[in-house]
Amino acid sequence: MTVGNxxxxxxxxxxxxxxxxxxxxxxxxGTTRPIEWRRQQLKNLLxxxxxxxxxxxxxxxxxxxxxxMEAILLEVDYLINDLRNTLHYLDEWTKPEHPPxxxxxxxxxxxxxxDPYGVVLVIGAWNYPLQLLLLPMAGAxxxxxxxxxxxxxxxxxxxxxxxxxxxxYLDNDAFxxxxxxxxxxxxxxxxxFDYIFYTGGTNVGRIVYEAATKNLTPVTLELGGKxxxxxxxxxxxxxxAKRILWGKFINVGQTCIAPDYVLCTKEVQNKFLExxxxxxxxxxxxxxxxxxxxxxxxxxxxxxxxxQLIESSKNKIAIGGCxxxxxxxxxxxxxxxxxxxxxxxxxxxxxxxxPIVCIENAYEAIKFINEREKPLVLYLFSNxxxxxxxxxxxxxxxxxxxxxxxxNMGVETLPFGGVGNSGIGAYHGKKTIDTFTHKKSCLKKNxxxxxxxxxxxxxPPYTEGNLKFITALMKKRHGPSLKYLPHFVAFAVGAxxxxxxxxxxxxxxxxx
Ligand code: NAD
Numbered sequence: 001m002t003v004g005n006x007x008x009x010x011x012x013x014x015x016x017x018x019x020x021x022x023x024x025x026x027x028x029x030g031t032t033r034p035i036e037w038r039r040q041q042l043k044n045l046l047x048x049x050x051x052x053x054x055x056x057x058x059x060x061x062x063x064x065x066x067x068x069m070e071a072i073l074l075e076v077d078y079l080i081n082d083l084r085n086t087l088h089y090l091d092e093w094t095k096p097e098h099p100p101x102x103x104x105x106x107x108x109x110x111x112x113x114x115d116p117y118g119v120v121l122v123i124g125a126w127n128y129p130l131q132l133l134l135l136p137m138a139g140a141x142x143x144x145x146x147x148x149x150x151x152x153x154x155x156x157x158x159x160x161x162x163x164x165x166x167x168x169y170l171d172n173d174a175f176x177x178x179x180x181x182x183x184x185x186x187x188x189x190x191x192x193f194d195y196i197f198y199t200g201g202t203n204v205g206r207i208v209y210e211a212a213t214k215n216l217t218p219v220t221l222e223l224g225g226k227x228x229x230x231x232x233x234x235x236x237x238x239x240x241a242k243r244i245l246w247g248k249f250i251n252v253g254q255t256c257i258a259p260d261y262v263l264c265t266k267e268v269q270n271k272f273l274e275x276x277x278x279x280x281x282x283x284x285x286x287x288x289x290x291x292x293x294x295x296x297x298x299x300x301x302x303x304x305x306x307x308q309l310i311e312s313s314k315n316k317i318a319i320g321g322c323x324x325x326x327x328x329x330x331x332x333x334x335x336x337x338x339x340x341x342x343x344x345x346x347x348x349x350x351x352x353x354x355p356i357v358c359i360e361n362a363y364e365a366i367k368f369i370n371e372r373e374k375p376l377v378l379y380l381f382s383n384x385x386x387x388x389x390x391x392x393x394x395x396x397x398x399x400x401x402x403x404x405x406x407x408n409m410g411v412e413t414l415p416f417g418g419v420g421n422s423g424i425g426a427y428h429g430k431k432t433i434d435t436f437t438h439k440k441s442c443l444k445k446n447x448x449x450x451x452x453x454x455x456x457x458x459x460p461p462y463t464e465g466n467l468k469f470i471t472a473l474m475k476k477r478h479g480p481s482l483k484y485l486p487h488f489v490a491f492a493v494g495a496x497x498x499x500x501x502x503x504x505x506x507x508x509x510x511x512x
Contacts, residue, residue, distance in 0.1 A: 016187040019176050023119045023146040026173040032116065032144050035094055039087065041141050041170055045134075046083045048169040049076060055161060056130060062157035063129060065296040070250055075131045078410075082135055085412060086142050086433065093433050094142070104474050107451045109444035114437045116144030117218070118194030123185065123208065125200040126298055127254040127350075129155035132199045132222070133162065137175070139432030145195070146174040150188060152200075153181040154298055193217050195436060199256075200224075201348075202421055209424075220425030220435055223418050224348045226260035226372065227397075229379040229405070230365045231268050232387060240381045240403075241275035244354075245283075247379075247405025249332050252295045253352040254302075257377045259405050260349055261338070262356045263365040269336060269356050273318050280319065280332055289322075289329050297328040297351060306330050306351040312343040313355070320352075340368075362387045366394050374398070374420035379405050398422050 014022070032038065049056070056076050060066040086093075097112040120140040124133030133151050140147045149166070151159035163177050178188060182204075189196075189211035198208040199222040212219045229244055248259050264272065284291040297303040307323055313335050314321075320333035330352050338344060338355035345355065359365050369378065378397040382388055388402060398418035401408040409416055409428075417426025427435050445451065454473070457466035 014176075016178065016184070016191050019148055019178055020119060020188075020191040020193070022173060023148055023176055026171075027116070027118050027146045031171070032141075032146055032174050035090065038094075038142055038144055039090055041174075042083060042087055042090070042138060044169040045138060045141070046080065046087070048165055049080050049083070052161070052165060055165075056158075059157040059161045060130070063126070063155040064251065064254070064298060065294075066251065067293045067295070069293070070295070074250065075128055078131055079134055079138075082412065082428075082432075083138055085429065086138060089430065090142060093430055094144075094437075102474075103477065105443070107446070107448065107454075109442075111442045111444060113440040113442060114143070115440045117436060117438055118145060120145040120147045120195045120197065120436055121150065121188060121193045122147060123150045123196070123198045123200065124152050125256075126152035126154035126158075127251060127256065129158035130161070136197045136199075136220075136427060136432065136435075139427060140195070140197070140436040141170075141175070142433045143436035145436055148176045148178050148188070148193075150178050150180065150185060153179070195219070197427075197435070198222065205423070220417070220427065221423045222256070222416075222425075222427075223376070223421065223423040224256045224350070225375050225418070225422040226345075226348050227257055227375045227377045227379065228365075228369055229259040229262045229381065230362070230369075230391065231262060231264040231272065231381040232362065232384060233265065233268050234383040234387075235381045235403070237268070237271045238275045238279070241272055241279050243404045244272075244379070244381070245276060245279055245332070248354050249294065249352055250406065252297065252330065252332075253354075254295070254298065254350055255406065257406055257409060258350070259354065259379055260375075261345065262354065263359050263368060264356065265360065266358050269358055272356070273334065273336060276334055277319055284332065288320075288331050289324060289327065294329075294332070294352075297330060300325075300328070302351070303328045303330070306349075306353065309344050309349065309351070309353055313338070313353075316342070316355070318356075362390055366391060369395050374418070374422055376418045376422035377401055377405075377408065396420070398426075 026032065053076050057068050057071040060071040060075060094114050096114065099110055099112060101108070101110040122133060122136045122140065129152055133149055137147050137149050149162065151162050153159065159179060163179055166175065166177050178184065189208065192215045195218055196208060196212050197220045198205060202223045202225065205221045205223045209219060209221060231240055244259050244262065262272070284294060288294055297306060303325060307325070310321055310323060310333060316335040316338055318334050318336035320331040322331040323329060333353045335344060335353065335355040338357050340357065342355070344353060359368060369375070374396050376398040378391065378395055378400045380388055380391050380400065380402045392400070396419060399408055399414065399416065408414060412429030414428065415426035415431040416428040417423050425435060457469050
């Protein structure tokens with residue numbers, strides 16, 4: 001186990017306890033609190049992305065045979081844009097907030113301070129090995145925390161990139177890369193953190209959650225699950241097929257929000273299959289294995305899991321179905337007339353296999369979805385407003401995307417996260433910095449005599465009169481906002497004084 005806490009050439013071995021202690025000491029010294037310090041670290045990180053774009057693209061190619069287009073759009077540029085956005089709003093997002101206040105606090109200051117939690121642990125997953133690790137880390141830095149990042153051991157090239165480069169750009173006492181697999185992560189999880197952000201499968205998510213409860217550490221768990229797609233007969237089927245297949249086959253289905261299965265009528269299934277055949281040929285040619293645009297499966301374990309799914313569904317293959325273990329290649333595959341009992345419907349597929357389950361109507365689809373774990377995303381393809389409302393009102397999912405797939409992730413003002421088995425908490429855009437921020441509320445009073453006089457009725461000896469006065473003062477009123485009352489009073493006093501001076505001058509000139 002190594003820790004990239006120095007430079008590439010001078011890596012030092014450090015235990016989990018030592019790494020956390022180092023990060024805690026740095027936090028306790030107050031190093032990470034000043035906004036300007038955070039801004040500088042974020043700018044350094046941006047420089048790391050900009051100076052190493054090609055290196056990052058190469059690492060993604062090594063791990064997943066990711067194409068340049070997908071590497072740039074889904075990881076490198078995604079990280080750069082997120083960071084630019086955070087830098088732009090850093091002051092606004094970190095400054096103290098002044099929420100509305102009631103009549104009883106009209107003379108007081110009511111403030112919410114944005115406090116960093118302290119030492120944050122970010123555990124990344126292999127499928128988007130840079131984005132899923134570095135984007136939450138940037139949010140934790142922006143919020144003023146120290147961070148320990150743990151890249152996935154399965155995406156080796158990307159993990160190496162992070163170990164070698166992060167220490168060259170970021171403060172080594174505040175931001176520490178901790179490499180390793182389950183054993184090292186278990187050691188890390190024995191330590192006390194102030195926040196844990198985990199991305200990965202639900203089973204390990206449970207282990208992380210259990211470890212966090214020992215210290216009552218707050219968590220974000222970005223998990224997975226089966227994200228369904230409902231398609232009805234009101235849509236443009238060719239565009240629908242393109243949007244579903246793109247979301248399914250980017251990163252060859254190894255995407256947490258990849259459409260997992262399609263629910264539609266038999267009639268729609270036939271049209272969808274016909275359109276999909278043409279689309280896939282257009283995209284990947286006669287032999288998709290030769291296409292440079294299709295990624296490969298991360299490792300042999302995941303490859304044989306997917307191979308078994310294809311083997312168990314042999315009689316349902318409508319498109320594709322080939323694979324090559326030497327290349328860890330699996331052809332984009334669509335299965336027709338799949339039943340809920342089929343193996344492919346048990347767990348999240350996380351590969352380029354798309355089953356279609358036929359249902360009679362939207363009601364049956366809603367029932368089907370509600371009988372299973374709450375999905376990370378629910379995809380709907382329909383032009384019928386009533387049908388869409390039925391799904392919106394009667395299903396629960398981390399998020400929804402209507403008439404497209406995956407693109408919801410690109411909207412930074414939409415919180416991204418699961419619900420139930422698909423996760424706890426959310427991030428992206430402002431929500432990322434808020435995730436790593438404790439909202440510290442504060443009521444600030446002064447010693448002005450008028451305030452003390454008004455509130456003195458709360459002191460003993462208690463009387464009926466004081467009780468009436470205080471309850472009247474505290475009664476919730478929902479009239480116009482009192483936010484501008486002090487300004488209004490100041491304006492009224494100013495106007496009264498001006499009027500007094502004017503009247504006095506007029507009287508004086510009339511007298512003379
Ligand atoms: P993974 O194998 O990379 O594991 C995730 C992390 O957990 C890694 O850092 C790994 O080292 C660690 N880990 C593994 N076993 C552990 C153990 N026993 N104890 C402690 N830590 C352990 O990723 P994965 O789980 O194969 O990822 C795939 C899953 O992640 C899918 O279910 C996918 O849907 C989900 N996912 C979710 C999101 C999201 O944003 N919601 C994003 C990507 C992936």
